[in-house]
Amino acid sequence: MLEARLEQADLLKKVVDAIKDLVQDCNFDCNDSGVALQAMDNSHVALVSMMLKAESFSPYRCDRNVALGVNLTSLTKVLRAAQNEDILTLKAEDAPDVLNLVFENTDSDRLSEYDLKLMDIDQEHLGIPDTEYAATISLPSVEFRRICVDLMALSESVSIETSKDGIKFSCAGDIGNGAVTLRPNTNVEKPDQNVEIELTEPVALTFSLKYLVNFCKAAGLSKTVKLCLSNEVPLLVEYALAGSSYLRFYLAPKIGD
């Protein structure tokens, strides 16, 4: 059986909220290392990869590998019943029809129990190669969100260019052009505000802003976001979570003249 207890329901609520507009039905693959999810969006342009490691739960028990096929809209309805600070426990049998969710508020002695019906989801899994990216940029997640939202007002696409001097986001649209350049910057007192750039070679790529704005719904999960780029491969947008868990988004580039 599976039994996984999260100190704060907030984490799962935010993860599901960040991905539910991108993917609708997906498997939560549970094994002894944790709970993983991998799903492409309907257009097969983006891929979501989430890993909640066993260490993020306390306790965590998973006797047999189990795939929990969940409709995220339905899961959202159930999670709405959990307060952010509630202790959340996920439970399932070895061949489950339902996922049992328990929300506890120890202060008020409230215990809520929900059963979510599961589905059989035949999902193709993609092998994601370990990539040595040419550019890795770490920046405040709210800054990245602001840039994407601002540029989307002008254009569908953004060019991202990185050099040792900085990272430049630029777009061209019907009403005009826009560009935002961030230079590396270190703030000792507020490390969350740092912009860090590691570069082995310059990169220039174009991406759909609609997807990037969608990824930015995860900004509440982490104060910083990491962008990993190499020419002509998908962009990796990573939000690191506590206990080496993560929420990653991969976005295929736009290629051509």
Added chain:
Amino acid sequence: AKTQQSISSFFTKK
């Protein structure tokens, strides 16, 4: 114009 690539063309099917 640039063409949107598909993510599955970059990653191998398991």
